[in-house]
Structures are given as structure tokens and as C-alpha cells.
Amino acid sequence: MPLEVSAEITRAHHEEWARVVASLARRFGDLDLAEDAAAEAFATAVERWPTEGTPPNPGAWLTTTANRKAIDRIRRESKRDHKHREAAMAHDDSRPEPLGAIDDDRLRLVFTCCHPALAMEARVALTLRMVGGLTVPEIARAFLVQESAMARRLTRAKAKIAVARIPYRVPAAADLPARVSGVLGVLFLVFNEGYLATGPDTDPVRHDLTAEAIRLTRMVRDLLPEDGEVAGLLALMLLTEARRTARVSATGELVPLDEQDRGAWDVALVAEGHRLVRERLDSGVAPGRYQVMAAISAVHTSARDMRDTDWSQVVALYDQLVRLDPSPIIALNRAIALAELDGPDVALATVDRLREVLGGYHAYHATRADLLRRLGRSEESRSAYEQAIELAGNTAETAYLKRRRDQLA
Template sequence: MSALEEVFREEWGRVLAALVGYLGDFDKAEDATQEAFTIAAERWPTSGMPDRPGAWLVTTARNRAIDRIRRERTLAEKIHLLPAPEAAVDEFDDTLIKDERLELIFTCCHPALPPEGQVALTLRALGGLETAEIARAFVVSEETMKRRLSRAKAKIKATGIPFAVPGAHLLPDRLDAVLAVLYLIYNEGYRGRVDLGAEAIRLGRVLCGLMPDEPEAHGLLALMMIHHARRDARFAGEDLVLLDDQDRSLWDMRQIAAGRAVLDRAFALGGRGAYVVQAVIASMQTRQPVDWPRIAALYRLLVALTGSPVVELNHAAALAQAGHPDAALRAVDGLDLDGYLYYHSTRGELLRRLGRTDEARAAYRRAAELATSTPERRFLNRRLEES
């Protein structure tokens, strides 16, 4: 990524947030922001990047928005409601720009929007990803993604979703929704779309910067960073590599250390929630030897915190790693997760360890039917060949 592209990616969310707050209209704000970035792309390579690129972009976008509204006859009567254009860009003081990205995050992740709309809008508005990029990441057509974004923005306008940080009594639930969206984005990247995983981490850093006293935000960021540090070892070509078989020399130990530092921050803030516990588990999995009995105990705690059957499945897998495959299989067989790929692949692994080959093969075949990625299918087919 060039220096110009990096600045654009870093500044997009801040500029768009400022314009949404200023204009109160998502579409007009996006048009003005896009125009400002286009002008910058034309001018900066020859004139040089300004000392305060964010201020330059916000001011240019605001002035372009005002010019556009003035040109629209139907809105002419409203022009007196708008402030005059700001001072010349070079004279603008960027300390006057209010960072409204937090308001934008909560707008994009409002519970009135469908989950797929929340994810798409967060990546577009905060991440600055092009519609085509988001569509490729989620393996849908660009037209489908355009419709998702349009529906989300129309819903914001039609229902009057506020551009605001929710009140203190609503914040915990709403923050959970924001964290869930970032985690979903990361999980899509973790399954092989590395750029999307890196984008989730970048957005996580933005959230932690805007909400520095929220331990679960730090816990999620730590979790993503530690997992992402192993990305180069998780695949060998198109083959999926399990944790025990990974080449640790490929792990990014600096990022693991940085993730642990973020986790320490979460603990210092009193964090003991689900994301913090998951980050602890991820950190322990990078130790040698891995303390599986303790990880199994942490998964028990996580089950109590979340009540999630998927977490119960992970607890069973940890039990098996700790030397209790029989108990693990009993736990798995008690779960209602028939349509879940990893239920069947985990069950296949447990049956394989217990020497129940025919049952293991049936579980692997069912998992292969549910697999959506080439590495997953290759791994499961390899297991079938080995059984």
C-alpha cells in the first residue's frame, strides 16, 4: 500500500464521520468525502501532502458539500441554515475538527440494521473499503453488496437512527453489538481473507483509541492480534495446518507480544469478560508447552459467560487435548449443532483418536459437505484418505 493509499485508508472514517455529523445525511456526506479524496489524489502527488491531511480533507469535503447544496434548486431555500464555507484549507486549524468516528461506529452497528448491513456499512464507512472489495471479501456480487449498503443507509434515514453515542444505560448492550460486528469481520479474515482480518484489527485499534477505558474492546483487539500473528503458519499452500503442526518460526512474535500488552491493558481496566477470556486462551495457545487443562478450565468459564454451544464445542476440543477424548466426545454428542461444520470435524477428530474409524469417516464426510473453503475441504478429504 502506498503512502497516499495508507493516508486515505486511515483518514476516510474520520472525514466521513465529520461530514455525516455536519450534514446529517449519509449519502451526501459520502459523496462529498469521495470528492475530497479524488481532489487530493489529483493534487497531492504534485503539490505534496499537506501537513494536516485530515484537516485538508474535512475542509475540502465540507466546502464541496456546501457548493453542491447551493447548486441544487430544491434545497436552495435551506442554504441559509448552513454555515458559510470554512477558511481556506491551508489556514484551517485541525484542532477544531471533532472526531465523530465513535458516533459513526454506533450508527453503523445500530441494532435496527440487519447484521449483514452492519458489517458492510462498518467496512465502507469506517474502513474506507470500496464496495467491490467488501463484495469480494464476502464472496457476493458487487451488485448484491451495493444493495446491502443502500438498504442500510436508507434504513438509517427512514427510521431516524441517531448519529450519536448511546446513553450510559444503553451503552453496554450497544457496545456488545459493535464488538460483535468487528469480531464477525475478523472471523471472515481469519478463515483465509487476510486483508479483512487486518482491517478488523485496524478498526479495533480505532475503537480502543476512542473508548480507551472499555476492557472488552481491548480484549477483542488482543484476541484478534494474537490470532492474526499466526496467519502465515495456518496454511501451507492450500492446505490447512492445525495448531500442533504449525511452524512456529512463521509466527509474528512481535505482534503476539503487542497483543499481550493490549491484554494486560484490558486486565488493568478490570476486564474479565468473554473477549478478555478468549484473548487469554489465544495467548496461552502460543506458549510452549500449551497448558491444555488450564485452557479447558477457561473454556468452562467462557461457557458460563456466554451460554454458547459453539464455546461448549471448543471446551470439548480442549478437553480432548488435555487427554480426555472420551469425556470430550460425550460433551460433543450432547450438542445440537448438526448444521455446523466444526461440530462434525471436531467429532470426526475425537472418533479418530478413539479408533472408531467408520464413525469418524461419516463425520468427516458430513463436515466436507458443509465446508465452504478450499483449505477446509482439502483438510477433511485428507482425513478421509488417512482413515
């Protein structure tokens, strides 16, 4: 590509991207359509301008091309249902073309979006949006960032795919290991959104998301049976999903682990999760993040009730997890376990040190409220509950927090 043409495309990208997207969004009322059409227009510019020359008005060219791409997309979508009906009526006995290493459409797209050329956070966020179907607010809450910041991150990721000409293609079997960490990150966040939905207008637990995340993770395990982190994530999902029916009461309130009816847990899922954890421990290979998290869940699901939980083992596992993933959320979860082992005062000191980074996270305030309640500091606990309620989006969790607040003296 001639340097002057490359520079012109880059300049047009920086100057015109937001304007083109805004123009299309106003016209069609669909931000996702606008972003996709703009990305296609820039990709066309990358292909054509080096040979045909830069147009006199690059911005107008991009806007016109993006409009045409958007209209073509709308027309294709309107014809899709009709084509699907026609396809269903046709009977084809011919052997299908091979699909490569992955024969599930959604999983193939997950691997495709997790291209190593994109930053890890961009890979995960973009795949959650395009494949997982999560909204921008849901993804923003998963990353603990502002909605506007996440929208910009997604736009930049789509633009990079277009400008850098990153191909949307089925990865070969040799490409899978390099992309698996991003894929596992996507599946984990999709599962978490189903496990405890963050939006106030959705069901508190979305079985459709947890079931799909488990299905896809099983397929990844079939593809990479020797990958310990794949097995660890599957075990973690199974042990968490086993408790699903006991996690929300008949009145729509979240039921915490210490109050759950353990007889209502799915024993088959628990057994499968425990088997996977034992297999990884027996392998003698140093565990990764998901494997340690699964081991923590295995300790919890092995206890007959909360009092039988081996908290010293849980804290030891969290110590190991912190070394692998020194994130503030892991530190917060470790503090919850530490409260059971060394008391709420020790745990509170740890939690208070996380205020600067987790002050906008509802679980931080909910944890702090519970510790203050156990220490008899009711007014401070009430204030912390109020902050947690204000930040929480899950309806079942909000109902639980309000009840706990109202029980304070």
C-alpha cells in the same frame, strides 16, 4: 404526525416494500441499490405525507420515488470518480471542519450503524454489509442462518432505519460506550471472516480484512482506553494474527495449531497480545467475553509446542467463558480442549449433545470426525468428515479435511 397518515405509511410499508424492492432490482439488476432506494423513498414519505397528505395511490408514489432515488444514486456514483480527480487537483489550505469524536470515516460509519434502536443482531449484520463489505452469504454463514433469512433481516433493518427516521450521523463522545458492544461484534466478525474466509471463491485467509479489523480496533482502544473488552478483543486479534503465515501450507492446505511451525509466528504481535492480557489480569476487574478468549489464546501461544499446553488452564478458562457466553460454539470449543485433558470419549459425549443446534455447522462435524478417529471408529469418522467437507466453504480447510479423511484405514 396524524394517526391516519402514520397508519397509511405503515400499511404501505408492509404491503409495498417487497414489491418496490423487487421492481427496482429487476430494473437495475442490483439488490443493494434497490433496497437503499426503497428505504430513501419510505424516509421521504415519512417526511412529506404528514404535511402534504397521503397520495391517492401510495404504492405507485413509493415506486416512482424509489426509481428516482435509484437513478440519482447511479448518477452520483458515475460522477464520483470525476469529482475525486478534481478534488485531488485542488489544494486547500483551510482548516478542516472537526469530525467529532471519531476522525476515521469507516469507524465513524460503524458506530453510526450500530444504533441502539436496532436489535443487536440487526446492527451487526447491517454494518457488516454496509461497512465491512461482506456479502449476504458470508454474513449468513457467520450467523449460522440461511442466506434467505439473512437477506430478509438486512431488508428489515434498512426499512426500520427509514421508517423510524434513525439519523445517520456521527455519534457524540458520550454515545460511544452505549454502541461499543455492537461495534466490537462487527469488528470481531470481520476479523473472523478474514481469519478463515467462508466463501469458496475467495482466498482462504484474507489479510485485508484482518488488518482492517485490527486497525479499527486499535482506534476504538484509543477512544475508550479504559474499556477492558476493547483491549481484550485487540489482544485476541493480535494473538490470532501472529499465527497467520503458519496457518496455510505452500500447497494451500490449512495447518492446524498442533502442526504449525511456531518459529514462524510473529513474535512482536505475540508479545503485544500477551502484554494486553496481563494488563487486564492485573486490573483486578472481572473479565468479559473477549478478555477470556484472549487469555485462552495467550495460553496457547505461550507453549513451546502442543505438548506443553496447559490444558487444565484452558478448560478452566472455557468454563469461565461458558458462564459469560453459553453459546453452542463456545461449548464445542471447550469440548476440543476437554479431549486433551480427559480424553476423546468424554469430549465426544459433550459434542454429541450439540448435534441439534450445530448440525449444519461444518466445524461440528470436523470436531466429531477427529474425536471418532482418535477412538478408532474409522467408518463413523469417515462419515463425519464427509459431512464436514460438504458444509465447509474455505478451500484450505476443505483440503485439510479431505486429507484427514483419506488417511483413515
